[in-house]
Amino acid sequence: DAGVIQSPRHEVTEMGQEVTLRCKPISGHDYLFWYRQTMMRGLELLIYFNNNVPIDDSGMPEDRFSAKMPNASFSTLKIQPSEPRDSAVYFCASSLPGLATYNEQFFGPGTRLTVL
């Protein structure tokens, strides 16, 4: 079975440009999580969805970040405009229906974003 799929794997862009990261969760999973990993702050939860509905976006750093999940098999994380401090690895993860705090999360390979 395919795992969580993220694209692109690497993205290099210039400050001020719009960046869109994509994620396809594992089929049958109804929770989807977006994380950001940096050396300074470690792994931070940005937002998570349940059944395509955003549940907790308190980790989204600022209004430049937005996330959507138009259907059960696709989600996007958009940064507009991007800044050099947004450079990080962005992970998408999904988990099975049920108790979100109990179920383990399955992570994608990540998107390494570099903003010049």
Add this chain to the structure above:
Amino acid sequence: AQKVTQAQTEISVVEKEDVTLDCVYETRDTTYYLFWYKQPPSGELVFLIRRNSFDEQNEISGRYSWNFQKSTSSFNFTITASQVVDSAVYFCALSEAENNFNKFYFGSGTKLNVKP
């Protein structure tokens, strides 16, 4: 304050040595879950184990063992007879329900280098 603390930033051992990765957590909930994930050089986080707050029984899986002690809020991970393939970053994580919101916290990770 950090919800999950992994004080060991990096550990280096020689193959076949035993190594323990420490994890200390902080929560006021009585129901919570603790996890360990492995992040190999490829980047994708892989689930290793889950423990719920009501089950303090230690667990062994092959060369891996976990020691959960509520009295010290610790959930330590031991690798016996380490191998080069164990080289990775290991994350301890806590999930809990806080004010009816599910919260997910990761430690900063411990990088394990196993040398041949």
